[in-house]
Amino acid sequence: MTTRPLLFDSPFLLGFDHTRALIERAAKAAAEGYPPYNVEALDDGDVRITLAVAGFSPDQLEIQVEGNQLTVAGRRGDGPDAADKAYLHRGIAARGFIRTFVLADGMVVREALLEHGLLHVDLARPEPERLIQRIPIRTSDQTL
Numbered sequence: 001m002t003t004r005p006l007l008f009d010s011p012f013l014l015g016f017d018h019t020r021a022l023i024e025r026a027a028k029a030a031a032e033g034y035p036p037y038n039v040e041a042l043d044d045g046d047v048r049i050t051l052a053v054a055g056f057s058p059d060q061l062e063i064q065v066e067g068n069q070l071t072v073a074g075r076r077g078d079g080p081d082a083a084d085k086a087y088l089h090r091g092i093a094a095r096g097f098i099r100t101f102v103l104a105d106g107m108v109v110r111e112a113l114l115e116h117g118l119l120h121v122d123l124a125r126p127e128p129e130r131l132i133q134r135i136p137i138r139t140s141d142q143t144l
Helices: 017-030
Strands: 037-041 047-052 061-066 069-074 097-102 108-115 118-124
Touching (some): 047 069, 061 108
Antiparallel strands (some): 037 047, 061 069, 069 097
16 A cells, blocks of 8 residues: 555646656665765855765766656766775775766756766756736527
8 A cells, every 4th residue: 555645646646647756766776875065045046966986987977857857977987996905995986886866847957067066057047937818708598
């Protein structure tokens, strides 16, 4: 038996199945722990996501937006001589990752910057155009 949040059972919220799926996807993404990240509100209303990606080069990182989902992936290629190294301690993670974020409608990636082991992904939310639509009311004796 699956439980659904009572909020979505309201008869006044019609067609919000997609929103429920987004919330479930965001909850699953939040459970992932690597790499650590920050989400920061910038002064101009934009958002910055910063991921700790020490040891990754720009060609090992990929940022992709598909629909309303931002995906940041890191693929480690330590090189052919990596297997020859004898570590006394290996505390720096050497694994790849995929981190996803659910974006609100209209959000766009402005830029991505890799500096000092931190990947900054800046997102903008352009002001949506306000649309007001007046709906004519027919009477039952009018024909289409």
